[in-house]
Amino acid sequence: MAYLLSHENFAKICEFIYRKSGIHLELDKHYDKLARYIDKRAAELGIENFRKYFFKLRFEDKDGLEFQELMNAVTVNETYFFREKDQFEALVNFILPELDKTMPKNRPLRILSSPCSTGEEPYSMILHIVEEAKLVERRDIEVVGIDIDSTVIEKAKKGKFTDRSVHAIPKNILNKWFDKKNLGYQLVDDLMGSVDFQVANVFDKAQMRKLGKFDVIFSRNMLIYFDDASRKEVAMTFYDMLNPKGYVLLGHAEYMSRIVSVFDAKKVDKTLIYQK
Numbered sequence: 001m002a003y004l005l006s007h008e009n010f011a012k013i014c015e016f017i018y019r020k021s022g023i024h025l026e027l028d029k030h031y032d033k034l035a036r037y038i039d040k041r042a043a044e045l046g047i048e049n050f051r052k053y054f055f056k057l058r059f060e061d062k063d064g065l066e067f068q069e070l071m072n073a074v075t076v077n078e079t080y081f082f083r084e085k086d087q088f089e090a091l092v093n094f095i096l097p098e099l100d101k102t103m104p105k106n107r108p109l110r111i112l113s114s115p116c117s118t119g120e121e122p123y124s125m126i127l128h129i130v131e132e133a134k135l136v137e138r139r140d141i142e143v144v145g146i147d148i149d150s151t152v153i154e155k156a157k158k159g160k161f162t163d164r165s166v167h168a169i170p171k172n173i174l175n176k177w178f179d180k181k182n183l184g185y186q187l188v189d190d191l192m193g194s195v196d197f198q199v200a201n202v203f204d205k206a207q208m209r210k211l212g213k214f215d216v217i218f219s220r221n222m223l224i225y226f227d228d229a230s231r232k233e234v235a236m237t238f239y240d241m242l243n244p245k246g247y248v249l250l251g252h253a254e255y256m257s258r259i260v261s262v263f264d265a266k267k268v269d270k271t272l273i274y275q276k
Contacts, residue, residue: 003035004042004050010034013054020067020232022203023074030074035074068199076194079120081127081161082168084220087249088124090271091216092132095247099215100135102245108140111112111216111244112241113195113203116145119156120165121218122195127169127177127187130191144211146200156197159187159240202234221251223259235260248274 005013007027013034014025025034030269034156038053047053057066082088091111099109113122118191122145129131129136147153162184166174178185202222217238223231238248250256256263256274263274 001100005035005038009050022226024227072151077147079117079125080165081120086270088128091269092128094268108142110142110214113145113218115147118152126194144196146198148201150199153197153199161185161190215246217248223254231259242276247276
């Protein structure tokens with residue numbers, strides 16, 4: 001059975017997705033997945049061809065929900081707790097203590113996780129912060145997690161995680177902060193709500209401004225999905241969102257110095273960090 005989405009129209013909808021989200025889709029990697037989704041969604045809507053679906057997406061999606069559903073279908077959200085653990089150690093052992101010395105004592109330190117997926121990254125920060133304990137006892141720390149995918153944000157808010165998701169957490173920490181359930185693990189009540197989860201698109205300037213200013217931004221393994229122009233745009237958005245002397249941490253395969261030159265690179269043990 002042929003898909004509603006032709007190769008020619010794949011290029012057309014990919015251009016639309018790119019302009020709205022900065023995400024670059026490739027024919028050999030993403031065509032089947034996107035085509036299957038459009039067939040499924042068109043059937044749900046009673047639409048018989050791609051042209052009508054695309055018209056709805058472009059001109060009738062006033063509240064953005066149709067585009068949100070499309071993004072939920074095409075984005076990849078695979079992660080687990082304590083992934084690239086050295087970066088969380090750099091956060092609690094170097095970055096937060098340095099910020100604590102220079103920032104006004106009555107102001108909370110704010111950390112952004114973008115994208116946060118189902119919550120493993122921002123909750124990994126929380127676990128390292130509460131286990132380290134010293135700083136959180138004398139200063140408020142706020143953690144915000146954002147993702148373009150609304151379904152993963154809803155999952156993150158529930159604090160339920162699979163066995164695979166928690167496999168890298170040391171047993172003593174796992175037993176302390178999670179309750180074992182029949183299917184996976186539930187975050188304890190004391191930590192529920194410690195992350196402010198929100199749906200946001202990093203290319204939506206209004207949404208990003210509403211989040212406010214941050215002292216630390218984690219954005220790991222997101223920029224690899226963008227082209228050079230989109231990477232530069234996001235990097236400068238993060239620069240504008242950071243307070244003076246704030247930090248950005250990227251994935252191990254991403255290098256800010258290859259994108260923009262406005263950050264100072266620093267090495268903390270095995271971790272490369274970037275300061276405004």
